[in-house]
Structures are given as C-alpha cells and as structure tokens.
Amino acid sequence: MAAYILRRLVQTAVLVAVMSVIVFFGIHVVGDPVWLLVNPQMDQRDIEAAIRALGLDRPIWEQYLYFIAGALEGDLGRSFIFGEPALRVILERMPATLELAFAALAMAIVLGLPLGLYAGLRPDSWASRTIMAGSILGFSLPTFWVGLMLIMVFAVMLGWLPSTGRGATATWLGITSSLFTLDGLRHVLLPAFNLALLKMSLVIRLTRAGAREALQQDYIKFARAKGLAERRVVGVHLLKNILIPVVTVVGLEFGNLVAFSVVTETIFAWPGMGKLLIDAIQSLDRPVIVAHLIVIVMMFVLINFVVDVVYTVLDPRVRIGARAA
Amino acid sequence: MVLARIATLALGLALFGTAGEAQELRIGLSAEPSAMDPHYHNLAPNNSILSHVFERLIEQDEKQRHLPGLAESWRLVDDVVWEFKLRKGVKWHDGSPFTADDVVFTFERAPNVPNSPSSFAAAVKGKTVKKIDDHTVHISAGSIAPLLPNDVASLLIVSKKHGEGARTEDYNSGKAAIGTGPYRLVRFTPGDRIEFARNDAYWGEKPRWEKLTFRPIKAGPARVAALLAGDVDLIEDTPTADIERLKKDPKIALSQGVSNRVIYFFVDHAREVTPFARGRDGSEIKNPFRDKRVRQAMTKAINRDAIVSRVMEGVAIAASQFLPDGYFGISDKLKPVAYDPEGAKKLLAEAGFPNGFKLTLHTPNGRYINDVKVAEAVAQMLTRAGIETSLEALPPAVFFTRASQGGPNGSPEFSFILVGWGPATGENSGALIPLVNTFDRAKGAGTSNRGRYSNPEVDRLCQEALRTNDDAKRAALLARATEIAIEDVAIIPSHYQVNTWAARKGLKYKARSDEYTLATHVLEQN
Numbered sequence: 001m002a003a004y005i006l007r008r009l010v011q012t013a014v015l016v017a018v019m020s021v022i023v024f025f026g027i028h029v030v031g032d033p034v035w036l037l038v039n040p041q042m043d044q045r046d047i048e049a050a051i052r053a054l055g056l057d058r059p060i061w062e063q064y065l066y067f068i069a070g071a072l073e074g075d076l077g078r079s080f081i082f083g084e085p086a087l088r089v090i091l092e093r094m095p096a097t098l099e100l101a102f103a104a105l106a107m108a109i110v111l112g113l114p115l116g117l118y119a120g121l122r123p124d125s126w127a128s129r130t131i132m133a134g135s136i137l138g139f140s141l142p143t144f145w146v147g148l149m150l151i152m153v154f155a156v157m158l159g160w161l162p163s164t165g166r167g168a169t170a171t172w173l174g175i176t177s178s179l180f181t182l183d184g185l186r187h188v189l190l191p192a193f194n195l196a197l198l199k200m201s202l203v204i205r206l207t208r209a210g211a212r213e214a215l216q217q218d219y220i221k222f223a224r225a226k227g228l229a230e231r232r233v234v235g236v237h238l239l240k241n242i243l244i245p246v247v248t249v250v251g252l253e254f255g256n257l258v259a260f261s262v263v264t265e266t267i268f269a270w271p272g273m274g275k276l277l278i279d280a281i282q283s284l285d286r287p288v289i290v291a292h293l294i295v296i297v298m299m300f301v302l303i304n305f306v307v308d309v310v311y312t313v314l315d316p317r318v319r320i321g322a323r324a325a
Numbered sequence: 326m327v328l329a330r331i332a333t334l335a336l337g338l339a340l341f342g343t344a345g346e347a348q349e350l351r352i353g354l355s356a357e358p359s360a361m362d363p364h365y366h367n368l369a370p371n372n373s374i375l376s377h378v379f380e381r382l383i384e385q386d387e388k389q390r391h392l393p394g395l396a397e398s399w400r401l402v403d404d405v406v407w408e409f410k411l412r413k414g415v416k417w418h419d420g421s422p423f424t425a426d427d428v429v430f431t432f433e434r435a436p437n438v439p440n441s442p443s444s445f446a447a448a449v450k451g452k453t454v455k456k457i458d459d460h461t462v463h464i465s466a467g468s469i470a471p472l473l474p475n476d477v478a479s480l481l482i483v484s485k486k487h488g489e490g491a492r493t494e495d496y497n498s499g500k501a502a503i504g505t506g507p508y509r510l511v512r513f514t515p516g517d518r519i520e521f522a523r524n525d526a527y528w529g530e531k532p533r534w535e536k537l538t539f540r541p542i543k544a545g546p547a548r549v550a551a552l553l554a555g556d557v558d559l560i561e562d563t564p565t566a567d568i569e570r571l572k573k574d575p576k577i578a579l580s581q582g583v584s585n586r587v588i589y590f591f592v593d594h595a596r597e598v599t600p601f602a603r604g605r606d607g608s609e610i611k612n613p614f615r616d617k618r619v620r621q622a623m624t625k626a627i628n629r630d631a632i633v634s635r636v637m638e639g640v641a642i643a644a645s646q647f648l649p650d651g652y653f654g655i656s657d658k659l660k661p662v663a664y665d666p667e668g669a670k671k672l673l674a675e676a677g678f679p680n681g682f683k684l685t686l687h688t689p690n691g692r693y694i695n696d697v698k699v700a701e702a703v704a705q706m707l708t709r710a711g712i713e714t715s716l717e718a719l720p721p722a723v724f725f726t727r728a729s730q731g732g733p734n735g736s737p738e739f740s741f742i743l744v745g746w747g748p749a750t751g752e753n754s755g756a757l758i759p760l761v762n763t764f765d766r767a768k769g770a771g772t773s774n775r776g777r778y779s780n781p782e783v784d785r786l787c788q789e790a791l792r793t794n795d796d797a798k799r800a801a802l803l804a805r806a807t808e809i810a811i812e813d814v815a816i817i818p819s820h821y822q823v824n825t826w827a828a829r830k831g832l833k834y835k836a837r838s839d840e841y842t843l844a845t846h847v848l849e850q851n
Contacts, residue, residue, distance in 0.1 A: 030720075030722065030723055031720075031722040031723040031725075031726035031727070032722075032726040032730075033722065034442075035722070035725035035726050035729055036721060036722050036725060037366075037368075037442040037443055038442065038443040039367040039368055039443045039447075039749070040746070040759075040772075040773055041447065041748070041749045041750075041755065041759065041772075042367075042443065042446075042447050042772070043447060043759075043769030043770075043772045044766040044769060044772050045766065045769065046444070046446050046447050047772070049446070050441075050442060050443060050444075053440070053441070053442075054442065078440060080442055081359050081366075081442065082359050082360065082515065083359075083360065083365065083439075083440035083441065083442070083493055084493075084494065089515070092515065093515075093516055096516075096517075148546055148547075148550070151547065151550045151554070152550065155550060155551075155553075155554035155556070156550055156553040156554045159554065159555065162554065162556050163547070163550045163551045163553075163554035163556050164540075164542055164547050164550070164551045164556060165517065165518070165540055165542075165551075165556065166517055266543065266544055266547075267544055267546075267547050268547065269540065269541065269542040269543070269544070269547055269551075271514065271515070271516035271517035271518075272516075275516060275543075276516060279357075279543070282720070282721075282722065283722065284722045
C-alpha cells in the first residue's frame, strides 16, 4: 500500500510538472496579457514598466523557473488581473462551484435513478420510450442552448425563478453556502438542472442497462420464484447490484462537474471557478490558469485514489498493491 | 363586488411592491472591475464603479465636459501653476473632513500601488502638488500644461487617514474604501456582486437609491435575460441584435448615446514591403499604402452608410475624424468620405494597381461592438473595388499583442487592421498624439500608432497645442492637425459607436460618452 501511494505521488508530480510546462509555454505563445491589462492611453515607458512589474520582460524559461521556485513553496504566483495570490482567487470561488456541482449531482441521481429503473423494468411502455428519447436529447443538446432556453422559459416567460447569479448565503455547521437559504436554492435550481441534464441522461442509461441485464439473472428469477414482494426484488436485490457501476461513474463525473462547469457558469453568471477560468483564459491571466489546472489535476488524482481505495473495500478481490496503476 | 375588491387589493399590492423595490437599484455589468482600490487598475470598469464611492477634484459630465467636483474652482495662477480651490464642508464616510492633505496624499499614492497592472502614473508623474491652506492646492507640471485639468479629472481622491499604508486588499475588504462619494461600499464579492449603500451625509444632491447592487453578467444574452426576468433594473452594453426586440417590449426602456470611441482602420505606413499585401498572383509587391492614392481609394471604397444601417443596425454614426461632434479640438470642416467605388478603382489604377492586389485585414474578435461583422463588410467592399481582401479575426489578447509588437524588433506586425479608440481626456489631443503622432518612446508620443504614421506637420501642431494655454488657440491647432491627418488618410475612420443601455420601464439612463454606467445618471420618468 505504501509503495502504491508513493508511486501515485511520483506520478502526480510528473503529471503536474508536464501540465504546467505545456500551459505555461502555450499561453506565452498565444499572446501577451499586458496589452489587455494596461490602459491604452498609457505611454510606451509606462507600458514597459507594467511589463517589468509583472516579470514579463524576462525570458520565458526564466519566468518558468521563477514560477517553479515559488510553486515548491506553495506560492503559485499572483493573478495579473486581481493582484492577489492566484490560489486564493481560485479558492474564494470554489464553494460556489462545489455547491453547484453538488446540487447538479443530487439532481441527476434523484431524478435519473428512478427514471432509469422504470425504463429498465418496463422497457416497452410509452413512458419508458419518452424517458429514453429524453435522455438522448439530454446527451445531444448543447449545454449553452439549453441554459438559455431554461432562462427564457422559467425566468423570463414564467418568472418563477431568477435568471442568473448566486443567491444569499448562510452558514450552517461551519459551512457557508447558498444551498441553506430559500433564495439560494431558487438561484441554484436552473443552473444545477442545466448542468445535471447530461449526467442525468448518463445515470438513466446506466441504470436502465443494468436493470435490464440483471432482470435476466438467476438470482432475480429465484427471488421472484421465492415469492418475494416486487418491491423487495427491485429495491434490494436489483438495485444493490446495479448501483456499483452507477456509483463509480457518478463519482468520477463529480470531478468533471467541478472542473468543467465553464459553460453553465458563464451563461448563468455563476461566480464559480469555471467562470473564473474562462475569464482568465480570455485575459491570459497565466498564474490563475496554471493554478486552476493544478488544482483540477490534484482533484482528479485524489478522486481516482479514493475510488481505488473504495474498490478494495467494496470488492475484496481487488488488491491495490497488485495493481499496475 | 368581490372582483373589484380583489382588483383593488392587487393594485394596492402592486403599488406597494414597486414602492418597496424602488429603493434599490440593480445593475447588470458587461465587464467586471478587478478591485475596489481606485488606483490599482486604471481601466474603465474600475473607474466607472468606483465613482460611486470616491470623487475627483474635477468631474466629467455625460459628454466629458468638466464640472466642479471636490474642487469648487480651478485657474491658472501663472503660465504653469494651477490653483484648485477645494470644496468646504465635505466629509469622508467616517465623518472626518476632506482637506488638502488628502489631495497631496492621493498624488503620492496613485503611481505607487504594488502589483498594479495599469497605474495612474501617466496622470500623476512630473506633477508637484503643494498645499497652500486646508482648502487650496497648487498643482504644477513644471512647464505649460493645458491638459493638467484633464489629468486631474481622471484621478479619484482617497482619504489620507485610511489610505496610508493601505494595500489593495484593504480597499477590497472595505476597510480602506472610505470615500466622499454618494455611496458607501458595503461588500465586494469578486465574480458575483458589488453592493453599495447610500451615504446620507453626502454633500451634494441626495442620492436617489438606498441600495445599489452591481452584478457582472458578461454573456450578452444572459444580461438581457436578467433584465427581462426582472433580476436587474438596468443593463449596459445591450447586444445590437436584441435592440429591435427590446424596443418593442412595453416593459423595457432603451437609452442611447454616442460614445467617444471611433472605429477605424490603420494601414502600414512605414515598411517598404508589408507582409499582408501581395500581388494578385501572390508575389511580393511594394507596400501599396505608401502611395496616398491607394489610401484614398480605400476610404472611398468603404460604404459607411451601409455599415451603419446594415451591420450596426442603425446604432452607430458614420465617422469623419477621431471624435464625434461636440468635442474639444475637432474640425467642423470634415465630413464622412462619400462612397465612390468607381473613383476608388480609378485612383488604384493611377497608383499603378489597375488589377488591385491581395490584402489581409486583421480584426479583434469581441473587443468592439460587432467588430468582426464590420470587418467582413469592409473586406467585401474593398474586394468589390479591386483589392481582394481576406479577413482574419483573432482573440483580443492575441490581436493586440501582434498588432502592437508582433513584427521584427517589437514593431507592429499587420498591414491592415480594425481598431477603436476613445480618449480618456475627452478632447482631441488624447486621440491625435497616441494615434497619428510619430512613434517616439522617449516623448511618449504615438503610443498606439500601430500604422506608424509619421507627418512632421501633424507632430508640430500637436506639440504646439500642448504648449498653448489659450483654449481657442489650442482647439484651432488640434483641428488643423486633424484636417491634415485625415486629408492624408493617416487613418480610415469608419463609425462612432453608439452605446445602448436598457432598463425597466420608468427608468432612463443619461447615456455617457465614456461608456461609464453610474447610478447617479439613472433618472426616473413616468
């Protein structure tokens, strides 16, 4: 186990280093942030002073070494735009993204699981066909379009829900979140649904496929033959067995939700990490982009690690030390 | 009977509802300020929003004309020194009095904010500020400086007591964000919202709103949706595609005003061979733009009325020079160049290009209103006149890097570009000197002269204007420089942008030419 963790750590370090090189030099090739940062009225010498102040006058490899030296001490540089430590800028926006991802995931499971189960149990009913057709739409409609439609229908035409932004926050058990206030929940509903749509379709399809497959299995037939109530057959014997792949996928998808909620956050003006990333890319705020991606890589590594460990708990046949990770 | 009672009740509720709401104004912004420190980032989104909390010695009205702000009056005491009489009885938000010490302190702090990506050094440097008494200061640039009041009009004054040793973080947290303005900063939540509360002790006219909330909503359609859904009361930078529809909406009121921003084209004036102009067969040719007739042909080939009516959907004004009517130092002799494709072809033939040539137009994508669409239209117009023009649209970050320094030795890379300019000074030297004066690093002239235009006569007139305190004489010099530059086709002006604010019915925005969105400019009408 110790060897495994060590190997994982080394892999992570290599991964982060390679990623930071690509991003660092890639952004340098794209352009120079200074021309967007400075007031166009500034004269040449002031512009050069601004370039120097940001360290952008140095050769790129020197800038990179400087960045590495800082990173090893936990300092990922200061945002060109905000002038604050990049990591702090990102962490400030993390709660908003986490609560959005959490709400979306909860929605995907709470709605997706029963719908998928129903579609799996009664595959030929018209309701099931509607569910499956809906899930295809959920897969294929572009997120930004669905988001705008949701805003048009529920905020503009019906006026039921607010169109954009995050609602009031409250603190409970030491966590400050907008999920604890009514206003916050009203605000999170549309963006979370928009974000959940794809995951929901995924859960529906996984559950349905799992259910259909499991229904053919002997243990289900046996349970039925034993005369168990249908509720128990479905709720315990069936669900328990099809849940494992669903939980695995959903766990990994959570990482995706946190990392790539860019489109939804932009459309709904949600003050999270995704919107920060896209803004940073547009303004070439390199420290924020690099720090953001490092945070994301770390998060994925952690999630994968947790999933691996959970596997061994769930399935004693899997042994971590023996895995060629 | 019952119905009538319900109707009355509903009406009462409705009235009560609007009365309750009317205390708060919620505004959707298209760009987010990066800090609440008024000297951290000299850029429009910051300068605009911080005008609610802090004030300047000289303010600018909606047409950028000067108004007394924290200074009641200002005058030249001799050729060089300006005297500012400060307003008495003005209090900071904490109740302490505003004095000359705060002004002196502000000039010390402004150029020295750590990590500032774009400071106020240009407005402050070389100036000495001397306190004469508590309510008088003398400001001097050491030489004749007729534009000194314009520099002063860009600088927000901070309190010495709260600003000493304060970092940008202290302003963002609100600790140091103590101003004299009509509103107090309540909370700055980056990415989400900025909240203000009324300053009841304000020295001027009592601010109308008890509470202000500014929310950055960058995506245009989302901003419009937020307004339509009633989540905000006012939005700036309304997408042109939505304007027609919003005009017909009975719940929405639009406010429009011409901006000080001209959209124009630069050609490469300097190089002998320019990389993006090639012969019809792709061969290398001499830089065609060094021949004035080619430049004249290009400006004649552009149908400005079509750009305004079709591409901009009527929301723009055809341009003849650097600034629209009503600005200091413009020429009243210039008219937009008339569309004349035949004349353009003739001029091209005279210049030795009877078959035209190939050209690439570079434009930023998303920096100006409909920038790519305008560039597409112009590329087609030029192609029709014989200059086979293709278009390359680039993200602003890439475009401005390459357009400013992408060539050899940090020179501009492109041959033909679309750009825009709005002078912060609100007068014509703020356009002429950076754009068409000879690029000169030491003098700080021609900073944004990405066509590297150079004309000694234009330079001379502008430099003389900078040494002329007499307003009428200075205006005449600048107008003359403008006429020479435009006659020589130093730039090819296309149009002046018109900005559109959209609000819920009952609100009107006093449209500002500097594109600022200020709650103090929101008027109520029924």
